[in-house]
Amino acid sequence: MFRTPFLDLPPMAGAAGTVRLPGSKSISNRVLLLAGLADGTTRVHDLLASDDTRVMLDALRALGCGIAHDADGTLAVTGLGGQLSVHEARLFLGNAGTAMRPLAAALAVLATLQGGDFELSGVPRMHERPIGDLVDALRPLGCTIEDLGTPGYPPLRLRGSAGDRLALERAIRVRGDVSSQFLTALLLALPLAAGERDLVVEVDGELISKPYVEITVNLLARFGIAVRRDGWQRFTIPQGSCYRSPGDIHVEGDASSASYFVALGAIAACGGDAVRIEGVGSDSIQGDIRFVEAAQAMGADVRTGPGWLEVRRGRWPLAGITLDANHIPDAAMTLAAMALYAEGPTRIEGIASWRVKETDRIAAMAAELRRVGATVVEGTDFIEVRAPETWQPAEIRTYDDHRMAMCLSLAAFNPTVGAKVPVRILEPHCVAKTFPDYFEALFGLARAEPAEVPVITIDGPTASGKGTLAAEVAAALGYALLDSGALYRATGIAATWDGVSPDDETALAALAERLDLRFGDGADAGRTWLRGRDITDELRLETSGLMASRVSVWPAVRAALHALQQSFRRAPGLVADGRDMGTVIFPDAPLKVFLTASAAQRAERRYKQLISKGISANIDDLRADLEARDMRDRSRSVSPLKPAEDALELDNSALSIDDSVAQVLDWWRQRRPFGRTA
Ligand SMILES: O=C(O)C1=C[C@@H](OP(=O)(O)O)[C@@H](O)[C@H](O)C1
Numbered sequence: 001m002f003r004t005p006f007l008d009l010p011p012m013a014g015a016a017g018t019v020r021l022p023g024s025k026s027i028s029n030r031v032l033l034l035a036g037l038a039d040g041t042t043r044v045h046d047l048l049a050s051d052d053t054r055v056m057l058d059a060l061r062a063l064g065c066g067i068a069h070d071a072d073g074t075l076a077v078t079g080l081g082g083q084l085s086v087h088e089a090r091l092f093l094g095n096a097g098t099a100m101r102p103l104a105a106a107l108a109v110l111a112t113l114q115g116g117d118f119e120l121s122g123v124p125r126m127h128e129r130p131i132g133d134l135v136d137a138l139r140p141l142g143c144t145i146e147d148l149g150t151p152g153y154p155p156l157r158l159r160g161s162a163g164d165r166l167a168l169e170r171a172i173r174v175r176g177d178v179s180s181q182f183l184t185a186l187l188l189a190l191p192l193a194a195g196e197r198d199l200v201v202e203v204d205g206e207l208i209s210k211p212y213v214e215i216t217v218n219l220l221a222r223f224g225i226a227v228r229r230d231g232w233q234r235f236t237i238p239q240g241s242c243y244r245s246p247g248d249i250h251v252e253g254d255a256s257s258a259s260y261f262v263a264l265g266a267i268a269a270c271g272g273d274a275v276r277i278e279g280v281g282s283d284s285i286q287g288d289i290r291f292v293e294a295a296q297a298m299g300a301d302v303r304t305g306p307g308w309l310e311v312r313r314g315r316w317p318l319a320g321i322t323l324d325a326n327h328i329p330d331a332a333m334t335l336a337a338m339a340l341y342a343e344g345p346t347r348i349e350g351i352a353s354w355r356v357k358e359t360d361r362i363a364a365m366a367a368e369l370r371r372v373g374a375t376v377v378e379g380t381d382f383i384e385v386r387a388p389e390t391w392q393p394a395e396i397r398t399y400d401d402h403r404m405a406m407c408l409s410l411a412a413f414n415p416t417v418g419a420k421v422p423v424r425i426l427e428p429h430c431v432a433k434t435f436p437d438y439f440e441a442l443f444g445l446a447r448a449e450p451a452e453v454p455v456i457t458i459d460g461p462t463a464s465g466k467g468t469l470a471a472e473v474a475a476a477l478g479y480a481l482l483d484s485g486a487l488y489r490a491t492g493i494a495a496t497w498d499g500v501s502p503d504d505e506t507a508l509a510a511l512a513e514r515l516d517l518r519f520g521d522g523a524d525a526g527r528t529w530l531r532g533r534d535i536t537d538e539l540r541l542e543t544s545g546l547m548a549s550r551v552s553v554w555p556a557v558r559a560a561l562h563a564l565q566q567s568f569r570r571a572p573g574l575v576a577d578g579r580d581m582g583t584v585i586f587p588d589a590p591l592k593v594f595l596t597a598s599a600a601q602r603a604e605r606r607y608k609q610l611i612s613k614g615i616s617a618n619i620d621d622l623r624a625d626l627e628a629r630d631m632r633d634r635s636r637s638v639s640p641l642k643p644a645e646d647a648l649e650l651d652n653s654a655l656s657i658d659d660s661v662a663q664v665l666d667w668w669r670q671r672r673p674f675g676r677t678a
């Protein structure tokens with residue numbers, strides 16, 4: 001996940017490849033709650049790991065459920081069997097509607113029947129998301145529910161004394177026109193009280209987001225509860241219902257998350273390319289799968305089968321449509337982003353609920369689409385979007401709404417309509433709500449012209465601190481890192497292993513050509529493998545540095561590593577450190593830094609580094625080695641160490657690492673079209 005304050009997406013021209021979706025949020029949180037209420041252990045496969053499921057899991061744990069991660073990635077939930085073991089808890093539920101609403105109903109019922117005192121709260125936005133209709137449905141049953149903040153909104157306190165009774169004789173009425181989650185919450189919770197009679201829930205007003213209630217009914221059936229449904233108005237939970245664990249249960253991929261990749265295929269998979277989406281398909285139980293029909297109406301070419309979708313560009317440009325999207329409230333946001341590439345307006349209606357979700361999504365979408373140049377009209381329950389005439393490099397606010405970040409990322413594919421502007425996504429980590437690795441998945445499919453992918457080069461002599469500086473700058477921007485010195489060092493190590501002389505240019509070049517080197521990412525970031533062997537520590541040895549300096553004088557070796565180094569230039573961007581990054585490998589880099597420090601300073605830093613690793617060293621010898629190496633690097637005939645003509649020099653002899661990083665980031669900001677951020 002990108003934890004940077006902003007993420008710059010370069011203009012990207014195409015997309016192809018396969019993405020495996022994370023699990024469905026709606027299914028994950030329902031399954032977790034049902035497993036937590038059932039008797040016995042439920043093994044949940046492919047559960048979504050994200051903020052929304054984390055808060056649900058934390059809550060279940062606090063309530064006494066057993067939660068165990070198995071080695072094969074499944075999660076084993078041992079439920080309460082309908083009996084509270086913990087009667088008091090304060091539960092923080094973030095901004096997860098699928099945790100707040102169902103847990104409120106379940107704990108209100110349990111506290112009334114078995115006694116308890118529970119407080120449910122969330123992030124500030126959660127305290128602005130309505131829950132009054134659910135509270136109004138539960139209070140007439142005898143549940144004691146206190147508003148701890150604004151009436152009708154969380155936080156809530158749910159209380160009861162053991163032996164309180166629930167008034168279940170009459171039908172339970174709930175409004176369904178603000179959120180379907182209130183009805184879902186009742187259906188999930190009421191089996192706890194259906195021992196002696198059928199329980200009837202009646203919906204007041206037109207139910208919105210109906211397919212989500214279908215997911216609820218479907219999953220209740222998997223846990224042994226056969227809800228009878230009369231239209232969308234009346235639901236009956238049969239007498240004697242009780243949750244029975246299915247033992248094992250699979251979570252399908254998230255259909256709302258699929259929408260970004262369906263859109264991506266429709267916009268950018270052309271010329272024989274396709275975007276293949278795995279984890280959700282024609283057999284999905286999620287209503288958002290019907291986003292596919294809307295995307296097809298706009299021009300997407302979609303094939304589908306059980307558990308997969310394959311999307312290509314069909315009609316181009318896309319065609320604007322008018323659609324009542326009440327049945328696909330989440331995925332419909334993606335249509336607003338597709339509208340950036342459509343001929344004619346796209347009007348999405350029936351979406352009043354957007355205003356009470358993670359943010360006011362109608363207002364947010366209108367404001368941010370306008371920023372890239374679109375013309376947008378908004379109403380209480382609709383949005384109408386026309387494609388930009390002129391695209392603007394935009395800094396997109398995301399309002400702590402995962403879907404704003406994911407939708408607006410699609411604006412970076414503007415080269416498909418002849419523009420070439422980057423898009424800056426602020427606070428990209430908001431995707432953690434449902435899809436923490438969204439941007440990694442996007443970059444895995446996106447194709448950008450290498451020239452469009454920004455590179456910052458940091459060249460300089462040995463021990464100038466360029467490795468540390470490059471790593472920090474890359475981390476601050478979310479860019480990849482190329483430690484080009486490691487390629488030469490690894491070539492030197494391979495030569496030592498194979499007994500190849502550092503003077504044998506041809507044999508060394510052949511080694512470099514076939515260098516089987518892998519840099520770790522994610523949890524393995526910073527580790528390096530050569531021919532499958534971990535050489536992370538070996539790379540840092542002085543002997544490896546000296547070997548690197550010797551093998552790198554050979555033109556054939558440098559040529560062999562040229563293409564390999566350039567292949568690191570991938571979206572969203574690259575920070576490359578070495579000796580000829582700005583002069584030879586990335587001569588078009590938009591920012592080149594030449595880092596220097598006095599030989600005395602560098603020798604001292606290297607000395608401290610070695611001593612801290614328990615390696616003995618002599619500072620005078622180190623300085624002499626450094627100077628010899630500088631001389632060799634500067635005077636070699638191929639790619640000698642020298643600043644590129646357009647490089648900015650940074651002498652860090654008297655600067656802290658933070659100062660150097662701040663200086664480079666400042667130079668970088670001055671070169672980006674968005675100006676200054678944070
Ligand atoms: O029940 C569910 O899993 C959901 C229902 C929908 O909410 P509304 O019913 O409030 O529209 C949807 O927007 C939300 O992301 C998930």
Ligand SMILES: C=C(OP(=O)(O)O)C(=O)O
Nearest residue numbers: 095096097098330357358
């Ligand atoms: C509305 C959403 O979330 P929640 O489950 O919190 O309602 C969403 O994921 O778009």
